Amino acid sequence: MFKHILVPVDGSINSFAALDKAVGLAGLTGAVVSILTIYRHHSLLEASLSMVRPQDPRRFDDVMREYAKEIAEKAKAHALAAGAAEVHAFVRNGAIARGIVAFAKDREVDLIVMGGRGVGSAENYMLGSISHKVASLTQRPVMIV
């Protein structure tokens, strides 16, 4: 029924709840699980608005990439511990919703499982808006957990 399930993971509790559902579905269907963590490019504008102004913007990007890698690897370990047979972790940068949709298309994903709505925090609100954006932009099934 599903061969390739994509789970965008940002390190939040919601994204790990989505990962658990995806692992469960992978167990039932034999699907491969791909974990995708996307970080935004560091922009000079954002740097100029922040209290800390890094000397070298590229170094800031490196820090972001390392952090994203750490989240993706932690999620992969979590999925394997939960019983997933085959898990791959990916890190990308750029626009989050569009990056998820592009990855799903490139890799022929047949289900995207995402953390969704939450309990009203700003973080969860954003997550919800990303899952809605993904569902609007892709033709593939999206499960919002």
Next chain:
Amino acid sequence: MFKHILVPVDGSINSFAALDKAVGLAGLTGAVVSILTIYRHHSLLEASLSMVRPQDPRRFDDVMREYAKEIAEKAKAHALAAGAAEVHAFVRNGAIARGIVAFAKDREVDLIVMGGRGVGSAENYMLGSISHKVASLTQRPVMIV
């Protein structure tokens, strides 16, 4: 993993595609499938805006209810033919998204599978907006097909 899957069906091709996915998931998980068709109350305002002005608004409601029943029964037959073990069909009236969310809560549904985005027709656009509204209003997993 899922015990009770709800599929709101409005008779559209998208809603039947969602039903097929739900039946597939029910086969894997042993879940019961509930089909829900919701029709809107006939309002006097809408009647006054329409070309046809029925003599008796309650009769108009009856026609809507019969049509909704027909859709729900057709969907139930479709699900059984597709191999679903246990299927129930329900008809309700009122606000569509809120009706779906209330049903899911009352019946302890653990997954809602809905037809989602389409190819740009007004009908599909509306469907998409309903699935987004449902995902925003419920705490339960929603799969948009």
